[in-house]
Each structure stands twice: as C-alpha cells, then as structure tokens.
Amino acid sequence: MTMTAYTFYILISFVVLLLFSAIRILREYERGVIFLLGRFWKVKGPGLIIVVPLIQQMVRVDLRTIVMDVPSQDVISRDNVSVKVNAVVYFRVIEPDKAIIQVEDFYVATSQLAQTTLRSVLGQHELDEMLSERERLNTDVQSILDQQTDAWGIKVSNVEIKHVDLDESMVRAIAKQAEAERTRRAKVIHAEGEMQAADKLLEAARTLSQQSQALQLRYLQTLTEIAGERSNTIVFPLPMELIESLIKKVE
The missing domain is CATH 2.30.30 (SH3 type barrels.)
Known part of the structure; x- marks a missing residue:
C-alpha cells in the first residue's frame, strides 16, 4: 500500500x-x-x-411538563400566625431558545421564583383564607409565576398548595374555635325553633278562640291521648268555659 x-x-x-x-x-x-x-x-x-x-x-x-416540588416555606399570615406551606408547580418549556438564552438554569430559576412568590402571596392572607380558599390562592400564585416566567419561555400551567402545617397550640385553638362555632349555631337554631313554635302556638290560640267548641274538642282529644298512656291518676284542668256551657245547657 x-x-x-x-x-x-x-x-x-x-x-x-x-x-x-x-x-x-x-x-x-x-x-x-x-x-x-x-x-x-x-x-x-x-x-x-x-x-x-x-x-x-x-x-x-x-418540552415535557415538569413537576417541581416546592420545599416547605415559613409563612407569617396577615393575622400573624406562623405556618409551614409547601406546594407543587407544573410547568413546561414552550420556547426553547428563550429557556436557554435568557436564563442560566430555568429549572433553578423557576424553583426560586416559586418559593418567593408562595411566601409573598400567602403572607397577604389570613389563616382562615389559607385553609378555606386554596383554589383562589393556587390561581393567584399560578398567574404571578406565569407572568414572571414568560420572558424565559416557560409556561406555568398549574400550582397546587399541598399542606398548611400548624403547630399543636394553633391546632388546639382552631379546634376550640370550631367547637364554639358549633355551639353558637346550635343555640341559634334552638332559638329560631322556639320563635317559630311560639308563632304557631299564637296562631293556633287565635284560631281556637274564635270557636269555643274547637277548644272543647281539643281538650277531649288531649284526654284521649293521656288515657292511652296507662297512668293510674290523670289530673286534667277543666276550663270554666266548658263548665259554663254545660250549666247553660242543663238550665
């Protein structure tokens, strides 16, 4: 060769x-x-x-959707309650050129931005809102993240708050508050029932007062109900109106 x-x-x-x-x-x-x-x-x-x-x-x-777990964040609510909150963020790259050119590491940048946004948004709300209005808070955090990451070619599709952890003293306080609320509702319902019953009794009394025979029939019906209870002695008040009507008939 x-x-x-x-x-x-x-x-x-x-x-x-x-x-x-x-x-x-x-x-x-x-x-x-x-x-x-x-x-x-x-x-x-x-x-x-x-x-x-x-x-x-x-x-x-x-370009697949990335599921990123946001670590637990110490958040102080607007009513000065300290809680630990963690969440999960769903996002994906929609413009690869921006994701590489505009930011050094889009995953780390999105993670850090999610943590700061979570603390900022939840810190503007009270504890009751964090526990009862998670859907609205999820939407608020997702909207802010989506706007901030748009320049990086990132689309944040969803944010879900997973846990709101409280210390034991706050859990006991919330339990006492819930118990007091249930007691209050029970008393209100009982009072409303008494008021409705009083209105019905007043209406019934007005109806019975229009016809004396109706009052007599009511007394007789009550006697029939008591007689079926197998009691040895029945003490029943006899109205004077009934006696007077009987005397008039005898005369």
Missing part, C-alpha cells in the same frame, strides 16, 4: 467519523437549540438533524 492510498483511507475514515459525530437524533418531546460559532442560529427537531462539529453546538431541551 502506497503512502497516497494510506492517506486516502485515513481521510475517508476521518470524513465518516465526522459524519457520524454530526448526526443527532431528537425524540418527539425534545428540541435542539443550535448555536453557530457561538451565536444563536435556530431550533431544530424532532427527528434526525445534522450538527456540524466545531462550528455548531447543540443544547437539548425537554
């Missing part, structure tokens, strides 16, 4: 290796951000793409 043939084989091998190293395969959920001599060129993918070695560089970006 001459030197020329040997050089030719080396050159062919180098070209083949160069071609193999230039081939990239991107999955359906991946995109490649291509830089040409250090400057942004375009976004490629998915499928088979060619990246010229030494001249072009590629950064892979995953």
Whole structure:
C-alpha cells in the first residue's frame, strides 16, 4: 500500500467519523437549540438533524411538563400566625431558545421564583383564607409565576398548595374555635325553633278562640291521648268555659 492510498483511507475514515459525530437524533418531546460559532442560529427537531462539529453546538431541551416540588416555606399570615406551606408547580418549556438564552438554569430559576412568590402571596392572607380558599390562592400564585416566567419561555400551567402545617397550640385553638362555632349555631337554631313554635302556638290560640267548641274538642282529644298512656291518676284542668256551657245547657 502506497503512502497516497494510506492517506486516502485515513481521510475517508476521518470524513465518516465526522459524519457520524454530526448526526443527532431528537425524540418527539425534545428540541435542539443550535448555536453557530457561538451565536444563536435556530431550533431544530424532532427527528434526525445534522450538527456540524466545531462550528455548531447543540443544547437539548425537554418540552415535557415538569413537576417541581416546592420545599416547605415559613409563612407569617396577615393575622400573624406562623405556618409551614409547601406546594407543587407544573410547568413546561414552550420556547426553547428563550429557556436557554435568557436564563442560566430555568429549572433553578423557576424553583426560586416559586418559593418567593408562595411566601409573598400567602403572607397577604389570613389563616382562615389559607385553609378555606386554596383554589383562589393556587390561581393567584399560578398567574404571578406565569407572568414572571414568560420572558424565559416557560409556561406555568398549574400550582397546587399541598399542606398548611400548624403547630399543636394553633391546632388546639382552631379546634376550640370550631367547637364554639358549633355551639353558637346550635343555640341559634334552638332559638329560631322556639320563635317559630311560639308563632304557631299564637296562631293556633287565635284560631281556637274564635270557636269555643274547637277548644272543647281539643281538650277531649288531649284526654284521649293521656288515657292511652296507662297512668293510674290523670289530673286534667277543666276550663270554666266548658263548665259554663254545660250549666247553660242543663238550665
């Protein structure tokens, strides 16, 4: 083998290796951000793409939804109650070029922003609102995060507050408050029942007063009910109106 043939084989091998190293395969959920001599060129993918070695560089970006757990944050509510709150954030990259160029690490940046936003939003509400209005708080946090990360090519689709942890003393205080609230409602319901019963009794008394015979029939019905209870002695007040009517009939 001459030197020329040997050089030719080396050159062919180098070209083949160069071609193999230039081939990239991107999955359906991946995109490649291509830089040409250090400057942004375009976004490629998915499928088979060619990246010229030494001249072009590629950064892979995953477009799937990322589920990020926000660590527990110490939050002081507007009514000065200290709680620990953690949440989960769902987001994805919709513009790969911005996610790579505009921020150093979009995952870390989104995580830090989610933590500060969670503390800021929840600190503006009272404890009762944190416990009873989670849907509204989730929407508020998601809206703020989505606006802030729009410049990074990030779309925050959902935020869910998972736990609001209280210390034992606050749990006991809330339990006492709930018990007092139930007692108050029971008393109010009882008072409303007494008021309605009084109104009905007043209406019944007015109806009975219009006909004396109706009052007599009512007394007789009551006697019938008492007689069925197997009591030995029955003490029953006899109204004077009934006696007077009987005397008049005898006369």
